[in-house]
Amino acid sequence: MTDIPSNLDELRERIDRLDADILRLISERAECAQQVAEIKTQVDPDAVFYRPEREAQVLRRIMALNKGPLDSEEMARLFREIMSACLALERPIKVAYLGPEGTFTQQAALKHFGDSAVSLPMAAIDEVFREVEAGAANYGVVPVENSTEGVVNHTLDSFMDSSMCICGEVVLRIHHHLLISSTTRKEKVSRIYSHPQSFAQCRKWLDSHYPHAERVPVASNAEAAKLVKTEWHSAAIAGDMAAKLYDLEKIAEKIEDRPDNSTRFLIIGNQQVPMSGEDKTSIVVAMRNQPGALHDLLEPFHRHQIDLTRLETRPSRTGVWNYVFFIDFKGHCEDPVVEAVLEEVRLRSAELKVLGSYPVGVL
């Protein structure tokens, strides 16, 4: 590295020069993205501009190249925003998410697509699916599992009736805060609003700090934050986005019982994503109703040493006491080993649907 001056004025001059260089380089990068868009449109008039596999590769490369002093995740977040702006220049994209505004799902959507994506709040998970199916949004973001509370059944069920596929995943650390408005009397909090999952994730903390407060479940954390604005004796449990959106004060931060509390979200769309080098595949399998069927189904994964990352059971909608399995595993469906496993599983099951292969969440 070149010598860094120690005097404040000189340092600021140096920062100004570096900023001018960064500006020039970002603009040059944006011009490249515009040319990429031109080539994509020449090759295919219905080209898809958002390329999840390429974005994952760019972010992984930046993280591997980074030598500090900024943390690799921090650096990747900066590049996430640069790519988001470049993509918006190529073709702005619309992303439907489980709303209202201020939910963790919106936070996940912005984490994955960056601030330049247009995000559209939907009232329910199946509306997110419908919005993307109808073409009103390019992609959708829905929660699928929480490390404390388990699976989001609505999301799995929606896949059974939909032709949508999975184009990506994003994992968000969930931090809950106890929030009040400027009119709330802190010492008089007798009612707390939140989403049932958030109550469950903060149960122990609430039992020891607010054992007598009434816990009122509402449809979302953002809804809880909104209600608190008008009540002097109420508080809400919600995240940073809702706190900022409704201008609420945090009287207790990170009150979740488990410090590793996180939620995984899926990106849905209608595009098959090529290999990125580190991928996952999600399938749904209907099983024949016979002894040992589940063992038979999983055996090929074991034999080919494919890592299962999740196995979830849901009742099938087509027959009483029939079940379907949602299986996630490491690998891409275009990989010959995975192809062979899927063929074997297909023969052993009543029905198999590949929901998608997609890059393992980078950020």
Ligand SMILES: O=C(O)C(=O)C[C@]1(C(=O)O)C=C[C@@H](O)C=C1
């Ligand atoms: O490589 C591409 O296909 C691009 O469009 C460029 C770019 C980027 O900025 O790096 C932008 C959007 C895509 O989602 C992926 C990458």
